[in-house]
Amino acid sequence: MQSFTTHSGIVAALDRANVDTDQIIPKQFLKRIERTGFGQFLFFDWRFRADGTPEPAFELNRPEAAGASILLARRNFGCGSSREHAPWALADYGFRAVIAPTFADIFFNNCFQNGMVPIRLDEADVDELFRRVAAATAAGGQYRMHVDLRECRVADDAGFARPFTVDAFRRQCLLEGLDDIGLSLRHADQITAWEAAHGVPAAAG
Amino acid sequence: MPAPRTLLDKIWDDHVVCTPPGELPLLYIDRPLGHEVPSPQAVEGLRLAGRRVRRPEATFATPDHNVPTSDRRLPIADPVSKQQIDTLRANCREFGVRLYDLGDADQGIVHVIGPELGITQPGMTIVCGDSHTATHGALGALAFGIGTSEVEHVLATQTLRQAKPKSLEMRVDGELRLGVTAKDLVLYLIGRLSTEGGTGHVIEYTGACIRGLGMEQRMTVCNMSIEAGARAGMIAPDAVTFDYLRGRDFAPRDFDRAVAAWERLPSDPGAAYDRVQVFAAADVVPQVTWGTNPAQVTGVDAVVPDPASFADPNDRSSAERALEYMGLRGGTRIVDIPLDRVFIGSCTNSRIEDLRAAARVVQGRTVASTVRAMVVPGSGRVKRQAEEEGLDRVFREAGFDWREAGCSMCLGMNPDTLAPGERCASTSNRNFEGRQGKGGRTHLVSPAMAAAAAVTGHFVDIRGWEYR
Numbered sequence: 231m232q233s234f235t236t237h238s239g240i241v242a243a244l245d246r247a248n249v250d251t252d253q254i255i256p257k258q259f260l261k262r263i264e265r266t267g268f269g270q271f272l273f274f275d276w277r278f279r280a281d282g283t284p285e286p287a288f289e290l291n292r293p294e295a296a297g298a299s300i301l302l303a304r305r306n307f308g309c310g311s312s313r314e315h316a317p318w319a320l321a322d323y324g325f326r327a328v329i330a331p332t333f334a335d336i337f338f339n340n341c342f343q344n345g346m347v348p349i350r351l352d353e354a355d356v357d358e359l360f361r362r363v364a365a366a367t368a369a370g371g372q373y374r375m376h377v378d379l380r381e382c383r384v385a386d387d388a389g390f391a392r393p394f395t396v397d398a399f400r401r402q403c404l405l406e407g408l409d410d411i412g413l414s415l416r417h418a419d420q421i422t423a424w425e426a427a428h429g430v431p432a433a434a435g
Numbered sequence: 436m437p438a439p440r441t442l443l444d445k446i447w448d449d450h451v452v453c454t455p456p457g458e459l460p461l462l463y464i465d466r467p468l469g470h471e472v473p474s475p476q477a478v479e480g481l482r483l484a485g486r487r488v489r490r491p492e493a494t495f496a497t498p499d500h501n502v503p504t505s506d507r508r509l510p511i512a513d514p515v516s517k518q519q520i521d522t523l524r525a526n527c528r529e530f531g532v533r534l535y536d537l538g539d540a541d542q543g544i545v546h547v548i549g550p551e552l553g554i555t556q557p558g559m560t561i562v563c564g565d566s567h568t569a570t571h572g573a574l575g576a577l578a579f580g581i582g583t584s585e586v587e588h589v590l591a592t593q594t595l596r597q598a599k600p601k602s603l604e605m606r607v608d609g610e611l612r613l614g615v616t617a618k619d620l621v622l623y624l625i626g627r628l629s630t631e632g633g634t635g636h637v638i639e640y641t642g643a644c645i646r647g648l649g650m651e652q653r654m655t656v657c658n659m660s661i662e663a664g665a666r667a668g669m670i671a672p673d674a675v676t677f678d679y680l681r682g683r684d685f686a687p688r689d690f691d692r693a694v695a696a697w698e699r700l701p702s703d704p705g706a707a708y709d710r711v712q713v714f715a716a717a718d719v720v721p722q723v724t725w726g727t728n729p730a731q732v733t734g735v736d737a738v739v740p741d742p743a744s745f746a747d748p749n750d751r752s753s754a755e756r757a758l759e760y761m762g763l764r765g766g767t768r769i770v771d772i773p774l775d776r777v778f779i780g781s782c783t784n785s786r787i788e789d790l791r792a793a794a795r796v797v798q799g800r801t802v803a804s805t806v807r808a809m810v811v812p813g814s815g816r817v818k819r820q821a822e823e824e825g826l827d828r829v830f831r832e833a834g835f836d837w838r839e840a841g842c843s844m845c846l847g848m849n850p851d852t853l854a855p856g857e858r859c860a861s862t863s864n865r866n867f868e869g870r871q872g873k874g875g876r877t878h879l880v881s882p883a884m885a886a887a888a889a890v891t892g893h894f895v896d897i898r899g900w901e902y903r
């Protein structure tokens with residue numbers, strides 16, 4: 231698993247609520263049997279026009295979002311399908327963190343498996359960040375933030391700093407890039423004992 | 436006396452293998468289910484790490500998302516779909532997992548065939564790389580969707596790392612009115628709860644209205660729990676559940692003993708839920724979604740809302756964006772919305788009772804000349820049963836396409852899709868932008884409402900419909 235300790239990068243603002251996984255990675259791209267190469271299809275239907283050229287109005291295509299690696303969005307980000315292709319596409323495109331007031335559960339869990347941190351902040355803080363991105367854009371620049379998973383803190387260079395919470399175990403796995411299947415297999419004896427106690431036939435050797 | 440526990444508590448407590456210090460609990464998974472979309476990468480992960488499937492005999496798979504629903508004797512035209520399905524086949528063969536393949540008489544949508552074959556049972560933990568796994572909760576199981584990495588984890592360890600979700604009781608008192616179905620109920624509940632109202636929770640549906648629903652209607656309700664953001668939906672098992680399961684292929688051999696255990700599952704009197712919400716079934720009218728998420732829904736007797744009427748700025752901008760995408764204006768009466776397509780199918784509404792309900796509406800009538808309509812049964816079994824009852828003739832004679840089992844236009848991964856701008860009344864579960872085809876416009880409704888819309892070419896209030 232890819233690890234994550236700290237990251238600094240440009241913030242792209244996607245001012246939409248309920249961004250669903252069908253938008254993040256449209257189903258016509260779910261047929262690949264690999265985990266890689268999905269970044270080119272990220273937000274495909276929003277990002278590209280019918281003739282295949284980029285849609286200049288779409289948030290990620292604007293100059294202020296060029297090279298962004300932190301995504302800022304509204305409530306209930308990642309709702310809908312369980313497709314892990316959604317975090318695969320975001321990570322492959324270059325995102326390392328997503329900031330929103332709330333996330334859909336499955337998407338939230340899927341992020342950790344892919345070296346990406348989902349960060350929940352209060353709605354008011356998210357509002358403030360949208361304002362800061364807009365101000366930086368109006369000044370002709372880009373807006374940067376810093377994510378520190380060791381400290382569980384996000385900050386910018388202009389005085390914004392907030393703690394965020396993540397489950398301690400998932401945080402540890404991400405910090406160390408641990409193979410969580412390997413960790414769970416350490417408890418194989420207990421799994422076998424559970425099966426025996428519940429009358430499950432022993433797994434073949 | 437031990438503290439009273441909910442259905443969720445009981446299944447949870449029974450399945451926690453251990454909670455190592457500083458780690459998340461390991462939850463034992465009785466039944467991993469699979470289909471062709473998330474599985475290849477999960478199995479590839481196993482293979483690369485040199486791991487095996489811990490309990491192949493407890494694992495079941497079927498191709499459903501990508502499969503053509505036209506003539507099955509022809510090869511799959513899309514090479515990428517074919518590769519995905521071929522990969523599923525090869526993986527199941529290599530790891531010894533039971534596959535209900537194309538051409539198998541019992542192939543179908545994984546959430547339809549699980550209960551139908553009796554693979555789904557009360558008290559079990561069931562996962563699948565698919566968010567509508569919640570469907571199986573209708574039988575009193577804890578069933579939820581997971582991502583590919585988690586699928587890999589379950590295949591290798593038969594467990595999942597999970598924090599215990601919170602519980603939300605959604606109690607529905609009273610009885611549904613005539614013409615109002617489980618689909619209308621769940622759309623109504625999602626409208627009340629919002630698309631994220633259930634986040635972090637498992638919903639247990641309770642109350643007289645829920646107890647009065649048949650097994651397949653209960654599946655429709657649990658199926659859409661995810662559209663309210665919930666991890667899962669569940670309904671306590673009772674006589675309806677036991678009668679449904681008795682005699683099914685994978686039902687326990689000592690059925691009476693199993694029933695005795697299942698009877699201990701329902702929530703104890705006085706058990707505490709983290710949240711409780713109460714609704715009256717009599718308030719529910721037939722529902723139609725007008726926007727691009729399932730909570731953007733209203734009664735068929737209402738009008739498309741004006742975005743300005745939403746107090747919350749997020750809701751307002753979502754509504755504006757949705758109406759623009761849907762090509763609708765606030766104030767338009769729902770019954771004045773004309774349709775191009777009708778889709779009856781999906782894991783929400785493709786079971787025999789759904790097809791019967793639609794056929795009753797269609798019987799002796801014809802599809803409007805402006806509409807293309809199709810029925811896609813949820814499984815090979817549903818299809819055969821419908822054909823035995825002559826439902827296929829009712830549909831065909833009315834001008835519907837009668838298809839082979841699969842997900843089909845629920846998500847349009849196979850050739851069944853909407854063209855840009857086409858407007859569809861659909862019995863599926865998601866009206867997201869582009870869900871049924873890029874630029875396609877989806878309105879979610881019940882099977883009876885979809886059938887009536889096919890006949891008239893626009894939405895009609897099924898409560899005023901004259902049945903034969």
Ligand code: SF4
Binds near residue numbers: 499783841842
């Ligand atoms: S019918 Fe639709 S929602 Fe159900 S499993 Fe298939 S694609 Fe998913």
